[in-house]
Amino acid sequence: MSRLEPGDVLARRYLLLDPLARGGMSVIWRAFDQSLHRMIAVKVLTASLHTDSGARVSVRSEARAAARFIHPDSIEIYDYGETVTTSGGVAAYVVMPLLDGTPLAERIERGPLPWQEAASIALRLARVLMAGHARGLVHRDVTAENVLLTAAGPKLLDFGIAAWAGDPEDDRGTPPYVAPERLLGAPTDPAVDVYALGVLLHTMLTGRTPYPETTWEEIEAARRTEPPPRVPGVPNAVATLCQRCLARLPEERPTAAQIVSALTSALGTATLGRHVRRGLTVAGSAAIALSVLLWFQQARPPEHPPEQPQRAAQPPPPPTANLIERSPAAAITVEQAAAGFRTVLEARTPCGATDDDVVLDLRQVLDATVAPRHGPSQVETASLRAKLSTRLQEGRLTPACLSELQARLDDIDAAVQRD
Template sequence: MLDPLARGGMSVIWRAFDQSLHRMIAVKVLTASLHTDPEERVSVRSEARAAARFIHPDSIDIYDYGETVTTSGGVAAYVVMPLLDGTPLAERIEKGPLPWPEASAIALRLARVLMAGHARGLVHRDVTAENVLLTADGPKLLDFGIAAWAGDPDDDRGTPPYVAPERLLGAPTHPAVDVYALGVLLHTMLTGRTPYPGTTWEEIEAAHRTAPPPRVAGVPYALASLCQRCLAHEPEDRPTAAQIVSGLTNVLGTASLGRHVRRGLTVAGSAAVALSALLWFQQAPPPEPPPRLVQPAPSSVSPSMLPSPSPTARLIESSPNAVITVEQAAAGFTTVLRARTPCGATDDDVVLDLTQVLQNAVTPRHGPSAQSAGTRGLRQKLSDRLREGRLSPACLSELEARLDDLDTALRHD
């Protein structure tokens, strides 16, 4: 062990050096001692083994699990994980509330991890700002290495402000406790403070939660409602992780679509003004013909340099004589797919998959039917990803518009 990196309600993360493989690692040590309860040791070991088989791109891998004797004579469980370069979300929140699109995107990624874990019967039980690491690849959820099976008896693990009310009554472990914690985290990201001020078990138990859960102000109605539902006092009144994924996807997609509509209306208005000016000038012939403008050859423009107009702008700018090439259409699709808006919340593996299918679609084939089959396959992929909640409606709309261009280009190729 070298030095502590972070502390949570259940554990402490240490930076350490693996002498066998000569690499830096992170070791998460459970703070509660296991020496007084042999059954607890068996349970923790079983949970760690199950979590080690849980693999998700936004969850930290588990290298190893073990138990050690502490300086006080107790027995502590520990989990060995890769050491990632990032910033704890708690440090980011200390600087102030996050913009709601950023907070929603982080919550969406975390909800996808929980959805996958819950599908396998695993409950995290400690979804907190300290257990989320902001990396270059996006937020990563820590501490799935010591989770629990749904239905297991509850214990004292957890961080008080994030603990669901039913846990204070000893209710069995259930995925709804993760949903509550995610609601607390989303509320904290949006406001800079937890929804309830208690920081200890005693304060949480003393809190009278008879009034409706607090509601976040200054954010879209759908987002505020979703966050409030996650904080519902009764577990059955909370959404599932899958419903949170769907709700946040719609919130982010609607916001992106609204920006595109406003941008499209601005372009349309500018085009109308330009057309009016053109008609006015045509009433009086110019004194001499204007000089002819020389257009650059198509080969001098790289497809990656081409702009990625919205569907409204493309409709205004299109003309019967303009034919987009296959390379330009493919470049437009890739540009939208990798853009922060509206496809910024798309998983990296989805981006890679769609890019590979796109390459297959534009690869020269024998006969037009083979090429059209390639675009049909890509459209089916988009529909599947939307249904899975891994692609926003606004992103889908923009990508399908680029596929329309690609179909046209393939017919003329």
């Protein structure tokens, strides 16, 4: 297709203002919807559809399917259309909200990301893919250019050109992220998204793609027989997961749901370790300060000798066994602890990303757990703890949110024991 220019109008409605990003398959434009008078983003596919009517039907069907797919970390589809270019070609375009953010590709250009940040982004993207795969949709172009970093977290673009699992393969995709089986014409499968996510995770961790090929011709000529490269300097679980995603055979790769579980576990372990280290540091600093104070008091001569023998100094209290910093639950009731659970669950931090249906479900289980008819001595939090574990495995609860909610359940248990 001919190159579009600022000022061009698609479908007599969408005024193109300036390009925001370019990928292997499309260009994203900042645009103005002249019918609804709002700023939008328009993604125009670079390949012309005028020579293949079957491709036009396929793209239109995929866009309609994707428009019905709604996920908080996937950008909503406003409209899909086709337009005749000045050269006579037919180009497809997808209209989306215009979000304020930075393409992940720009962030990577500044250097590798800390592993926790890279893993958190990959976790959010894996949740989107897990939801899409459950509906039979395969994204096919998970790349750094198709991820927008916003104040609300990473957003995955381009489900507007997704395919149904089992569809015939085509040449849509960005070469460094293309799974090996796509070169052999294998039908579309969720494993191609997993491979691309592995490439993206490796790129975030190292600042470069795992393999040097950047064109279709180069990847078709590549003959890889060695295991995928391993990322150094990150936790073993993360490095191993990345390698598994890059496996040559699709059946050897994890599913998106397994990626969610693995990254949730890795991030949860890191969060717990950070809290413990902080607790040890605080406890150690307090012990040093107390030792210095005691030494100073012993070494300093009294200004006025005491007329009466002084009482022996009391030994300092033993350090607390709970090194994770949180409010003590020594004096709160079951009802107050339950209220604390609700407050954490509905707070913007750390549970702000929790879906509304998950919040409602957890509140209902909590209410049943602490119902007045049970009496304090009959309150049992095991079912709610099991529910939290299930939501974590599903990827619908962050490790930080889980940690805080479990702390509130500890408060409930402590209050029950006192009663």
